[in-house]
Amino acid sequence: MTQSRSPWLGMVALCLPMLIVSMDVSVLFFAAPFIAADLHASSEQQLWIFDVYGFVLAGLLLTMGSLADRIGHRRLLMIGAVAFSVASIGAAFAVSAEMLIAARALLAIGGATLMPSTLALIRFTFDDPTARAKAVAIWSAVLTGGVAVGPIISGLLLEHFWWGSVFLINVPVMVALLVVAPMLLPGNTADPSRRVDVLSALLALATVLPIIEGIKKLAADGWSLAWIGLILGGFVVGAIFVWRQRRLAQPLVDITLFRDRRFATSIWINVIGMFAILGNAIIMTQYLQSVLGYTPLVAALWSLLPSVFVGAAAPAAAAAASKFGRPKVVVAGLLCAAAGFVILGALTTTDSLITVLIGATFLAAGTVALASVIADYVVGVAPADRAGATSSLLETSSELGGALGIAILGSVLNVVFRLSFDDPTFSGTPAGQSLSGALAASRGLPADRADALIAAAREAFVSGLSAAAWVGAAVLVATAVLAAWALRQQRVELPEVVEV
Numbered sequence: 001m002t003q004s005r006s007p008w009l010g011m012v013a014l015c016l017p018m019l020i021v022s023m024d025v026s027v028l029f030f031a032a033p034f035i036a037a038d039l040h041a042s043s044e045q046q047l048w049i050f051d052v053y054g055f056v057l058a059g060l061l062l063t064m065g066s067l068a069d070r071i072g073h074r075r076l077l078m079i080g081a082v083a084f085s086v087a088s089i090g091a092a093f094a095v096s097a098e099m100l101i102a103a104r105a106l107l108a109i110g111g112a113t114l115m116p117s118t119l120a121l122i123r124f125t126f127d128d129p130t131a132r133a134k135a136v137a138i139w140s141a142v143l144t145g146g147v148a149v150g151p152i153i154s155g156l157l158l159e160h161f162w163w164g165s166v167f168l169i170n171v172p173v174m175v176a177l178l179v180v181a182p183m184l185l186p187g188n189t190a191d192p193s194r195r196v197d198v199l200s201a202l203l204a205l206a207t208v209l210p211i212i213e214g215i216k217k218l219a220a221d222g223w224s225l226a227w228i229g230l231i232l233g234g235f236v237v238g239a240i241f242v243w244r245q246r247r248l249a250q251p252l253v254d255i256t257l258f259r260d261r262r263f264a265t266s267i268w269i270n271v272i273g274m275f276a277i278l279g280n281a282i283i284m285t286q287y288l289q290s291v292l293g294y295t296p297l298v299a300a301l302w303s304l305l306p307s308v309f310v311g312a313a314a315p316a317a318a319a320a321a322s323k324f325g326r327p328k329v330v331v332a333g334l335l336c337a338a339a340g341f342v343i344l345g346a347l348t349t350t351d352s353l354i355t356v357l358i359g360a361t362f363l364a365a366g367t368v369a370l371a372s373v374i375a376d377y378v379v380g381v382a383p384a385d386r387a388g389a390t391s392s393l394l395e396t397s398s399e400l401g402g403a404l405g406i407a408i409l410g411s412v413l414n415v416v417f418r419l420s421f422d423d424p425t426f427s428g429t430p431a432g433q434s435l436s437g438a439l440a441a442s443r444g445l446p447a448d449r450a451d452a453l454i455a456a457a458r459e460a461f462v463s464g465l466s467a468a469a470w471v472g473a474a475v476l477v478a479t480a481v482l483a484a485w486a487l488r489q490q491r492v493e494l495p496e497v498v499e500v
Contacts (some may be wrong), residue, residue, distance in 0.1 A: 052108065090102075
């Protein structure tokens with residue numbers, strides 16, 4: 001597509017919304033106590049303030065990707081920027097928990113328009129496959145970096161301003177996007193003949209939301225027939241969704257893409273990559289704060305340290321993919337991430353800051369490397385008129401993978417914690433169920449008894465962390481074996497599939 005300006009200037013514009021959208025996933029980590037106190041939010045309302053963003057975002061990605069293909073990716077990007085700005089102002093000045101929950105839902109609607117639009121616009125902005133691979137690598141690094149930077153920005157703002165400031169930082173960035181997007185991004189990407197099937201959009205919501213909600217509930221509350229039933233119900237609706245897509249002339253998701261073994265495997269690898277990085281992130285946050293005893297801000301600063309090295313992983317993966325091929329880079333990334341889990345599983349103790357940082361660095365570098373290569377492949381495989389829908393499919397798989405990581409690795413940790421907890425006095429009580437429960441129970445005890453309880457809980461947590469890490473390593477190694485087989489050259493290719 002002919003452009004009068006360098007496509008890399010357009011890439012700067014595309015990075016702006018992705019940084020903010022990814023930051024919004026984690027920016028509330030430090031603000032939550034202030035919000036709860038100021039708005040008198042109940043425990044259930046606090047959960048909704050956090051969860052509604054991810055739920056709405058995941059449920060609308062497929063629909064917004066298809067809508068972007070119809071009305072134009074730049075147009076939807078700018079509409080999303082306006083919605084995100086309005087919602088940010090509403091959230092910042094919310095006077096009740098209900099108002100903040102509604103604002104967070106609107107933020108998610110805006111985020112759902114921004115994410116597939118940015119990745120699809122890379123498809124239109126960069127004609128050269130090598131340049132596009134580098135651009136997708138940068139996009140992946142910004143997406144990952146935003147999640148890591150969010151708590152830091154939040155902590156710094158809360159040192160000087162009220163909790164609403166963590167939302168107001170979105171506004172100037174979105175205003176800047178509205179100014180530069182018409183100048184730097186292609187605008188003639190719409191296909192007005194493309195229709196958005198409303199029933200498919202509703203089925204997508206009814207598929208994604210129960211699955212993610214059920215997985216999160218399993219992680220938080222343990223195994224329950226109700227949550228298993230919720231997940232199974234989501235899969236049943238998902239089967240109906242697939243059945244409908246196969247019969248539509250213009251489906252929300254092009255199911256025929258999955259006939260390419262490499263495309264289907266790439267989506268699965270993306271699920272596993274997010275499974276690893278987010279599952280580990282939740283565990284590491286607890287370890288730094290509750291085992292090592294760091295304040296939230298100090299813990300966030302330490303967790304940011306691996307990003308210094310990880311930042312080079314995505315560009316290096318893009319360069320290696322052009323030299324050695326995507327399959328080798330994907331397998332190497334999976335094995336690198338598995339090595340990080342092995343370090344965490346084998347060497348973590350109740351005082352292992354350096355070990356944990358090294359393991360987290362290997363894990364993050366491996367997953368960021370494979371994510372950027374996979375994203376480039378999926379974007380390249382998509383027909384130009386379906387770039388938004390295909391991008392949204394990739395991002396929906398990321399949401400599902402993150403929920404799976406939190407649920408499965410978190411469940412393994414919780415089970416092993418309960419089995420390893422070595423304090424008969426508190427076995428079967430909340431203190432024997434989780435580290436947070438033990439810390440809460442210790443506050444009403446004499447100093448020596450409290451120290452003994454906390455020590456037992458920390459040892460049990462480390463045992464659970466180690467077990468979860470070994471499970472994560474096994475999943476990544478198995479996926480590496482699958483990738484080595486499935487990403488090979490196939491005899492029959494679908495039209496427009498970019499060679500791996």
